[in-house]
Amino acid sequence: MDRLRDVGLRPTRQRMALAHLLFSPGDRHVTAEALFSEAKAARVHVSLATVYNALHDFTAKGLLREISLDTERSYFDTNIGDHHHFYFERTGRLEDIPGDAVQISNLPDAPHGATVTRVDVIIRVDG
Amino acid sequence: MDRLRDVGLRPTRQRMALAHLLFSPGDRHVTAEALFSEAKAARVHVSLATVYNALHDFTAKGLLREISLDTERSYFDTNIGDHHHFYFERTGRLEDIPGDAVQISNLPDAPHGATVTRVDVIIRVDG
DNA sequence: ATAGCTGCAAATGCTTTGCAAGGCC
DNA sequence: GGCCTTGCAAAGCATTTGCAGCTAT
Numbered sequence: 241m242d243r244l245r246d247v248g249l250r251p252t253r254q255r256m257a258l259a260h261l262l263f264s265p266g267d268r269h270v271t272a273e274a275l276f277s278e279a280k281a282a283r284v285h286v287s288l289a290t291v292y293n294a295l296h297d298f299t300a301k302g303l304l305r306e307i308s309l310d311t312e313r314s315y316f317d318t319n320i321g322d323h324h325h326f327y328f329e330r331t332g333r334l335e336d337i338p339g340d341a342v343q344i345s346n347l348p349d350a351p352h353g354a355t356v357t358r359v360d361v362i363i364r365v366d367g
Numbered sequence: 368m369d370r371l372r373d374v375g376l377r378p379t380r381q382r383m384a385l386a387h388l389l390f391s392p393g394d395r396h397v398t399a400e401a402l403f404s405e406a407k408a409a410r411v412h413v414s415l416a417t418v419y420n421a422l423h424d425f426t427a428k429g430l431l432r433e434i435s436l437d438t439e440r441s442y443f444d445t446n447i448g449d450h451h452h453f454y455f456e457r458t459g460r461l462e463d464i465p466g467d468a469v470q471i472s473n474l475p476d477a478p479h480g481a482t483v484t485r486v487d488v489i490i491r492v493d494g
Numbered sequence: 495a496t497a498g499c500t501g502c503a504a505a506t507g508c509t510t511t512g513c514a515a516g517g518c519c
Numbered sequence: 520g521g522c523c524t525t526g527c528a529a530a531g532c533a534t535t536t537g538c539a540g541c542t543a544t
Binding site: 250286290 | 498503
């Protein structure tokens with residue numbers, strides 16, 4: 241509740257419930273549809289539109305990170321620290337790789353004027 | 368024409384025209400919609416469905432590489448060699464980074480049984 | 495009180511599909 | 520001729536939007 245307030249989002253019943261589902265377990269990767277199903281299973285009544293709203297609001301406030309790996313769906317990652325991903329193409333599952341496990345060097349500078357927003361390393365595996 | 372035949376695709380008028388648009392200039396990144404517009408501008412009559420078919424057929428045969436950076440659209444890259452990308456979030460433009468310009472070390476092994484399909488490094492910049 | 499949220503259903507926009515007609519081998 | 524392709528329009532799907540009714544503060 242304070243966490244929501246801190247970033248300037250009203251702690252509404254729906255947002256509290258979704259935040260609970262998202263942040264209570266450890267780090268996780270969810271799709272909007274998956275979170276929506278979880279909410280239903282947990283007898284939390286929220287509309288799908290609200291799930292999308294919450295996910296985007298949380299992302300805009302830095303509570304989540306959005307990841308697009310294919311056109312089918314968007315993933316939202318509760319781990320907002322420095323890290324990368326294994327992507328299991330067959331199952332659609334994502335797995336974190338600690339940021340310090342990967343060394344990237346000789347990274348070219350961003351073109352003049354542009355600043356780097358973030359660097360994503362995605363290791364696609366067929367598992 | 369031989370290039371299409373070599374990978375087992377019939378060199379139809381439409382595929383030849385699209386291949387020409389794709390591979391004549393240097394390396395490029397296109398969306399289905401963009402290629403469709405180009406075709407129209409070049410007075411090549413193809414339907415949007417055919418553009419999607421060709422793009423996917425070419426990708427399946429290894430002539431193109433598909434890249435998903437956001438949910439909005441898919442990009443197809445004519446550069447199928449080892450390289451990475453700058454992604455200009457504001458404009459949606461992609462720029463190649465030579466593969467040897469980036470050193471990745473300490474990459475964790477793929478989980479048991481899984482094989483690495485490819486490693487994508489995407490540097491998002493706000494330019 | 496009131497600005498911000500939510501829910502529902504309709505709308506969007508990219509991508510895919512069904513199927514008849516056409517073109518390559 | 521036979522089978523792969525194409526074209527068109529309709530269907531699919533994930534995501535967004537419009538707007539009336541709520542609800543934090």
